[in-house]
Amino acid sequence: MYKITVLISNKNNSGLIERFLRGQYTVFQPEKVDFDEHILDTDLVIIDEEHTSALKEELAALKERHESSYLPILLLTDRKHNLPNEYLETADELIHVPVGKEEFSLRIANLLQTKKVFDDFKKVLDDSPTGVSILQDGRIVYFNGAFMDIFGNGNINLKHLSFKDLLDEKSAKTIEHLITDNGFQTSTPEQETYDIRLDNKEKWCVMSCSHIDYDERPSVLINVVDITRRKAAESELRFASFHDRLTGLYNRNFFETELRRLDSNSKKPSIGIIMLDLNGLKLVNDTYGHQTGDEMLKLTARIIEDTCRKEDIVARWGGDEFVILFPETDEDALEDIGKRIRNNINERQINDIPLSAALGCGIRRNETQNVDGILHEAEDNMYKQKLTETHSQKNSIVLSFLKILSEKSHETEEHTKRMSVLALKFAERLGLSESELDRLKLLITLHDIGKINIPEKILNKEGPLTEEEWDIIKKPPEIGYRIASATEDFAHVAIDILAHHEHWDGKGYPKGLKGEEIPLLSRIGAIVDAYDVMLNGRPYRKAKSKQEIIEEFERCSGKQFDPELCEHFLDIIKHEPLEE
Numbered sequence: 001m002y003k004i005t006v007l008i009s010n011k012n013n014s015g016l017i018e019r020f021l022r023g024q025y026t027v028f029q030p031e032k033v034d035f036d037e038h039i040l041d042t043d044l045v046i047i048d049e050e051h052t053s054a055l056k057e058e059l060a061a062l063k064e065r066h067e068s069s070y071l072p073i074l075l076l077t078d079r080k081h082n083l084p085n086e087y088l089e090t091a092d093e094l095i096h097v098p099v100g101k102e103e104f105s106l107r108i109a110n111l112l113q114t115k116k117v118f119d120d121f122k123k124v125l126d127d128s129p130t131g132v133s134i135l136q137d138g139r140i141v142y143f144n145g146a147f148m149d150i151f152g153n154g155n156i157n158l159k160h161l162s163f164k165d166l167l168d169e170k171s172a173k174t175i176e177h178l179i180t181d182n183g184f185q186t187s188t189p190e191q192e193t194y195d196i197r198l199d200n201k202e203k204w205c206v207m208s209c210s211h212i213d214y215d216e217r218p219s220v221l222i223n224v225v226d227i228t229r230r231k232a233a234e235s236e237l238r239f240a241s242f243h244d245r246l247t248g249l250y251n252r253n254f255f256e257t258e259l260r261r262l263d264s265n266s267k268k269p270s271i272g273i274i275m276l277d278l279n280g281l282k283l284v285n286d287t288y289g290h291q292t293g294d295e296m297l298k299l300t301a302r303i304i305e306d307t308c309r310k311e312d313i314v315a316r317w318g319g320d321e322f323v324i325l326f327p328e329t330d331e332d333a334l335e336d337i338g339k340r341i342r343n344n345i346n347e348r349q350i351n352d353i354p355l356s357a358a359l360g361c362g363i364r365r366n367e368t369q370n371v372d373g374i375l376h377e378a379e380d381n382m383y384k385q386k387l388t389e390t391h392s393q394k395n396s397i398v399l400s401f402l403k404i405l406s407e408k409s410h411e412t413e414e415h416t417k418r419m420s421v422l423a424l425k426f427a428e429r430l431g432l433s434e435s436e437l438d439r440l441k442l443l444i445t446l447h448d449i450g451k452i453n454i455p456e457k458i459l460n461k462e463g464p465l466t467e468e469e470w471d472i473i474k475k476p477p478e479i480g481y482r483i484a485s486a487t488e489d490f491a492h493v494a495i496d497i498l499a500h501h502e503h504w505d506g507k508g509y510p511k512g513l514k515g516e517e518i519p520l521l522s523r524i525g526a527i528v529d530a531y532d533v534m535l536n537g538r539p540y541r542k543a544k545s546k547q548e549i550i551e552e553f554e555r556c557s558g559k560q561f562d563p564e565l566c567e568h569f570l571d572i573i574k575h576e577p578l579e580e
Helices: 011-021 049-054 056-065 085-090 101-127 145-151 169-174 228-242 252-265 281-288 290-307 331-346 371-408 410-430 434-446 449-453 467-473 476-485 491-499 520-536 546-556 563-575
Strands: 003-007 026-028 044-048 073-077 093-096 131-136 139-143 190-198 201-214 217-226 272-278 313-318 321-326 357-363
Touching: 003 011, 011 026, 011 101, 044 049, 044 056, 044 101, 049 056, 049 073, 049 085, 056 085, 073 085, 073 101, 093 101, 131 145, 131 201, 139 145, 145 217, 201 228, 228 252, 252 313, 252 321, 252 371, 272 290, 272 331, 272 371, 281 290, 281 371, 281 449, 281 476, 290 313, 290 321, 290 331, 321 331, 331 357, 357 371, 371 434, 371 449, 371 476, 410 434, 410 520, 410 563, 434 476, 434 491, 434 520, 449 476, 476 491, 491 520, 520 546, 520 563, 546 563
Parallel strands: 003 026, 003 044, 044 073, 073 093
Antiparallel strands: 131 139, 131 217, 190 201, 201 217, 272 321, 272 357, 313 321
16 A cells, blocks of 8 residues: 655645545654654655745655655645746645545546556666666766666765766767767767776676656666676687687687788788797607696797797697797898797706707798798798707607606616616626617616606505505506607617516516517516515515525516526526625
């Protein structure tokens, strides 16, 4: 039921009005007007001239505080002419007394219906996900919650602020042809997309404006939709279409587009290109995993960017290759920056693995030269350098692996040294050829290189290993095989590394080879390796005496070890002096 507040000074008149309204509405007639406690929740105010004159400022403030709804004020007057302006400004409807009950009731019903329509409209606006505000003379007289979410920070009241005050200078200038401090300039609705900055937050919005009458005054209705997420998604798509996801550099598609643009627009012939190939990436990926390889690529990308000029275009060509476009340069400058890039790369490391790269330059020497020719020249020069240096660079990486392994586990380095001395004695007893002896020495040196990515806490663990840790310990032969296979100097012992934990009876790992399926050098290495482990122990296994070792070999002959080789080796350790 609607609540109506009656502020009539004449008690007879107020009593008459109360009787007119009784039963249809809740009627409140305060003896003392208390706006804070009572009238704020009223739906309609019926007032006479005396109260209107006395409460003019309070009534204006009351309507202002009813900003979330419409509060109609019905003024009763016996004047038909020359009403003061403040009465007209305060009242929404005038009614001349005396008035009949039927007309009076109809006027009130119409006002309350108008209020309902207005309040329903406001509720739709308040609940709208679109930011809505209404401007009068360029200032905000209404805004909904979505508008506050876009423009406000919860600590300021947006009402009566100039709309342009909410925008940064650029955004305000964008809409100055739409809205001025005096109102709305254009005669038709306009729509603009503009950049909004508020409290150091950047937002993108679509704004539309249109004429309306609000509170019986010409006004501007502004609808604002926050499209920040959409803009961010579009930006990400644009970035992804022209950039490499991993390094953030431009991608091949962008580079080729830019190269064509420069070729067609530039009147200067001096376009230079550098192509660069990162050495050993596959080896690092196979050994440490792609995460470490990705870090190498990202570091290389940053080094190239930091070395080049802002106007140079750095792109990832694909895989381990990069390409740089120099819009204006000469041959000497191109060679100089190429050397600086290469030197800066060679000075850096990832996980103690040295970075290195092959690099080639190409330059357009006249306007008639095809840009594809420059690209091919740079690529050819890069591959020529790579062919001459790949061999030594990969060897350098493998040697760095051995150094890293020795730093992770000093025991592993000492183990390899002792095995080398023992293997030489064994090889002499077996009468191996010089080439086989060289291969055996290399096998002993590299046989544990696959332990490079085994955590130190497992390599140096004291006490028994868990089942999961044993699974990790069994991986090095395969890792070592991949490392050796990647280098020309070591590839010929890759199979020997892979098989040095296979057993004569086929119960070894990783492939379960049996008998003479296992390479000879792997079988020799397995015996020498086992002897040193038993003699010197491991953090997880106690050392054995010479007699215990002899008994272990006799027990495992024909099972873990080649029985014929085992017999020769037992003869050595039984009759020749060996360090315990």
